[in-house]
Amino acid sequence: MEDSFLPESARIWLEGAEPVDLVIGLLTFNDTTTAPSLVRAMIEGCARSLPQQRILVVNCDAGSQDGTTQAIEQSVGDKARLLTIPHAVLGSSYKLVSESGVPGRESAFRILATVTDKLNAAACVVVDGNVKSVDEHWSQLLVDPIVEKGVDCVLPWFLRNRYEGTLTNTLLAPLTTALYGKRIPYHLGGAYAFSANMIRSTLLPQPWGEEIARHGIDGWVMTLAVAESLQICRAALGPRLQQVKPMGELSDLVAQSVGCLFYLMERYQEKWETVKGSAPIPTVGPPMGMGAATGAINVERMVNGFRQGLRDLLPVWQIILPAETFQQVLELGVEDTDGFRFSPSLWVQVVYDFALAYHERLLHREHLLKALTPLYLGYTASFVSGTRAQGVEQVERELARLNDHFETMKPYLVQRWRWHDE
Numbered sequence: 001m002e003d004s005f006l007p008e009s010a011r012i013w014l015e016g017a018e019p020v021d022l023v024i025g026l027l028t029f030n031d032t033t034t035a036p037s038l039v040r041a042m043i044e045g046c047a048r049s050l051p052q053q054r055i056l057v058v059n060c061d062a063g064s065q066d067g068t069t070q071a072i073e074q075s076v077g078d079k080a081r082l083l084t085i086p087h088a089v090l091g092s093s094y095k096l097v098s099e100s101g102v103p104g105r106e107s108a109f110r111i112l113a114t115v116t117d118k119l120n121a122a123a124c125v126v127v128d129g130n131v132k133s134v135d136e137h138w139s140q141l142l143v144d145p146i147v148e149k150g151v152d153c154v155l156p157w158f159l160r161n162r163y164e165g166t167l168t169n170t171l172l173a174p175l176t177t178a179l180y181g182k183r184i185p186y187h188l189g190g191a192y193a194f195s196a197n198m199i200r201s202t203l204l205p206q207p208w209g210e211e212i213a214r215h216g217i218d219g220w221v222m223t224l225a226v227a228e229s230l231q232i233c234r235a236a237l238g239p240r241l242q243q244v245k246p247m248g249e250l251s252d253l254v255a256q257s258v259g260c261l262f263y264l265m266e267r268y269q270e271k272w273e274t275v276k277g278s279a280p281i282p283t284v285g286p287p288m289g290m291g292a293a294t295g296a297i298n299v300e301r302m303v304n305g306f307r308q309g310l311r312d313l314l315p316v317w318q319i320i321l322p323a324e325t326f327q328q329v330l331e332l333g334v335e336d337t338d339g340f341r342f343s344p345s346l347w348v349q350v351v352y353d354f355a356l357a358y359h360e361r362l363l364h365r366e367h368l369l370k371a372l373t374p375l376y377l378g379y380t381a382s383f384v385s386g387t388r389a390q391g392v393e394q395v396e397r398e399l400a401r402l403n404d405h406f407e408t409m410k411p412y413l414v415q416r417w418r419w420h421d422e
Helices: 008-015 035-049 068-076 091-095 105-118 137-149 166-180 196-203 210-215 217-227 250-267 299-312 314-320 323-332 344-360 365-370 373-387 392-408 410-421
Strands: 022-028 055-061 081-086 123-128 153-159 191-195 232-239
Touching: 008 081, 008 105, 022 035, 022 068, 022 105, 035 055, 035 068, 035 123, 035 137, 055 068, 055 105, 068 081, 081 105, 105 123, 105 196, 105 217, 123 137, 137 153, 137 191, 137 232, 153 217, 166 217, 166 250, 166 344, 166 373, 166 392, 191 196, 191 232, 196 217, 210 217, 210 250, 217 250, 250 344, 250 365, 250 373, 299 314, 299 323, 299 373, 314 323, 314 344, 314 365, 323 344, 344 365, 344 373, 344 392, 344 410, 373 392, 392 410
Parallel strands: 022 055, 022 123, 055 081, 153 232
Antiparallel strands: 123 191, 153 191
């Protein structure tokens, strides 16, 4: 197996290393306030739930300047074996937006997959070093499905308030569900667990390089989990509390995360074209609902963002959207803020038309993806306005309704996609 991307010190260490049962991968970048307690909780959790497992902690660090790696070494002590590996950061990775704040995440994932394979470990857990809510139960929830039930990939399911992660809830998750037929808790990082089978059959053969670096490893992994022939489940990990790091521009986040889904739609076209309906994936851990919203939501600001798009991006939207859809978007511009309503069916139509325009290369792809941002703001404003007076249950009902729209309108996407390819 090719491993020239590994630092020489890591290659030498691996040559003389004994096999392990479990690799705990820690992704860090200036996380000295959170990572030491996080890794200690993971080790203690393994000691309780998996006492016979031989554990290796691998700290993949993106060049911390605050003593993170040294603090982790002190925290681990003699409780487990520890390998620290600095990972490379490709140029495009600096532009990526991630809740972890770790640049070069794709390089870290590749390192962890390679180390797991070389040491014949049964599983690899990957946890972001900025998470503060890790407890001893995480190890069991993430690893047990792989060790005890033969699951290939465990995805995180975090408890979030009703308006947290609206890009996930209103676009990424329902689009992924409609495409591949599996209802997953789409997110941007946190914690995963992979089996040796998934690592060897799926992760290691990926075209590691600029494409993954450009689109982000988290969306890539999520799509692999639902598109490949793998056994998957989700782990109910509770709230995700984290050390807050700069997230960059919203348009960059939209371009990265939506672009990843659109890009992999082309790879997995034969898979998703034939999928009809959807089903939930198995869950480990206690079931969770949405939490109540915290803080004020500035609907007026989002509506103004949509109207700014009307002023600046009309020629771009006119290229992307069919005439009827474009006209409906135009008509939204005359509504006042209190009466602003962007219907779920129109939003799904817009998303599918952007996917088709991406596939047809009607515009430079990054420009096209960023042009979706004001429309996303418009739909989000409408979604919040229509649900905030009615509680969490109404939000959940509206999201379920939105999922139904993505599924029932999918034949339009399939037909247009095939028409372009003929």
